[in-house]
Amino acid sequence: MAFISAGYNPDKPMEGRITDIGPKHYDSFYPEVIKKNKGKWSHHEILEPGVLVHVGESGDEVFTVRCGGARLMSVTHIREICEIADKHCDGHVRFTTRNNIEFMVTSKDKMNALKADLAQRKFDGGSMKFPIGGTGSGISNIVHTQGWIHCHTPATDASGTVKATMDTVFEDFQSMKMPAKLKISMACCLNMCGAVHCSDIAILGYHRKPPILDHEYLDKVCEVPLAVASCPTAAIRPSKVELPNGTTVNSVAVKNERCMYCGNCYTMCPSMPLSDKEGDGIVLMAGGKVSNRISAPKFSKVVVAFLPNEAPRWDNMTVAIKKMINAYSNGANKYERLGDWAERIGWERFFEVCDLEFTHHLIDDFRDAAYHTWRQSTLFKF
């Protein structure tokens, strides 16, 4: 490989440097029909799962075909998306906040041609490249994080758990028979780059072992005070440690019973790794939402304290998710989100109908807020 310069001169980094120009202006990316009808849309209809029509006050129509995507996409795959957009959509395409791809056309004929084209595209391994769906009262694509593919603190993989889950709920990605929309999200550690704390169902990677201390190197690669300050539960204190060779070094000590395995210390100090085959696994949460529709937004609650990492398909995790979805689908009223349904029937009934075990781990013991989650009434179900 010979280094190819783009024109940047490392000896004069400021020469001709362009900075602070931000993203491209959205106007240059809008399809014509969007530009023309922006702010003047009258209404919309989901014609079938994954296919929407928006109607402008002008009478203009835009047909959108929404496809699921793995958010990890190759250059080759994106070029294929471009090829489809060039062929059917005058070179325009958009993505949704849930990693879906949206192709827009301006007539039903074009829409049918587009759908037929998308449906026949498959990866060599057999999976679909562009499954159509993810609308209305179905299960849309999962927002997620990096996991083992690229991150230093994950307790599980993201792309794999998502693939396994979406395969399991695929029928509901391509249909709209849930009582309301159901959003699943995934974050591979407590840092929650994916912010899963307000989802109908959340998959969360979780460590269960306090950090291992690499005493010999700790003071050489870390700032001890930063490592100490990083701990939310004040479990870390400075210490002096005698190494097997007799030398004494500055390091830290961890009060293991105070540790909640968040990995914040590891982020500040690489000599405090957490990950562990037996320790790491999955937490499942349920019942959160962000929409203000009918009821206020609410946090997800922990419903399964731990499942081991059963790569590559996380079978017990997908089984537990499926049990929740089935119980919800059978029991909830039209418009009731999963959390609203759980609150109506009571969480004690939720565990019963979902066939999930309630264990002591699910009782909140983290600071003052915990009290407000205990039951202070005689209103319970047998």
Added chain:
Amino acid sequence: MAKHETPLLDQLESGPWPSFVSDIKQEAATRAKNAKGLDYQMPSDVCDDLLGILELSYKDGTTHWKHGGIVGVFGYGGGIIGRYCDKPKDFPGVAAFHTVRVAQPGGKYYTTAFLNQLMDIWDLRGSGLTNMHGSTGDIILLGTTTPQLEEIFYQLTHEMGQDLGGSGSNLRTPADCIGSSRCEYACFDTQELCYFLTMTYQDELHRPAFPYKFKFKFDGCPNGCVCSIARSDLSFIGTWKDQIQVNQAEVKAYIDGKTVDNGGAFKGRDWGKFDIQKEVIDLCPTGCMALVKGELKINDKECTRCMHCINVMPKALKPGKDKGVSILCGAKAPIVDGAQMGTLIRPFISIDQTLNKQLSDFEDEDEWMEYLAEKYEAITEFIELVWDYWMEEGKNRERLGELMMRQGLQKFLEKVEVEPMAVHVQHPRTNPYIFWKEDEVEGGWGRDIEDYRKAHSR
């Protein structure tokens, strides 16, 4: 023949959902073939080695990525995340595998010309793998080496007119919902406000000067498709102040079953004939609706704008005309003190609907930005009050929501110059432990014990 055996990952190629494993393999094959004859600036087996190291994680149940390492482009403190693997000898193709965050355009609309040009750069200078998109919203270019970073930045800025996104303790790349570009519910132009603030605060976005990360997100209506209320330090949610616009003829069409309810969102199951009483009026959380002689009556004064009735009957009901945003502050994921949702601070900042000139109406972008600076002045003033307070009082790695928790909502309202109102709380406090300020108490706190003793003997 694949470079590494991947029996575990291979099991993720079956099933209907798009397989990331198949896609990485596809890219590995493209690179091995190199039909365009590129002089790849990353090892050409980078995708093979990525599969190899991921397979190892699947086998041993732990990650093989080390910490960042301080890499970046000159003059910026964000936009690049350093990444190295802990098995460089076994997987040399991914020994260094840095991430580049590229600021995504509003509404995530693209032209293929733009995407192809970006892919040309990434084909040559990176792994050929991306995330479309990262959780905050950026385009993520996944995996390159340190010498390529300045080259990529040079090509992005010089050839594409495109900048990096944010990372670290600075303003993260703001993100918006699709907004009025293709949604009839949007109460403001999310793309315009998102772009305006992104451009106004480029310095804050690229050069870390904050205690920790800071996020803006823009939801056009209370349905909250971009989840701003849970995911952003400042959450902007479109709303309205006047009456829901009702078209009674269209209401009747829903009642008569001539228009499909919920824009067809519930088509997949037979829920029975649409019943406006049961499905709309009885589910209204404030009970502010009634059907009187076949007409839908709304007591708008009692409405909390939850969107339910509008979602059910989008052809008949529309948000009001006096539109603006509610601003909620302090949402964040659990690290460190537990998850927080945004707290309502500015119930309503009106956005003048007559100020609707577009970029194309101006000579250049600077003039348009000046026009927007006036249009959104109330918003930027508020943002800067929030930042002044947070930068003054926030501790290292303390998110805004945590500072609000530590010092209290009363203090926050005072600092951001908002008059406390009943809408700021779900209910008033249940304890009477009120910390009075001295100047609120007649005569202050300075008293003379001798005066007291004149009336009260020891």
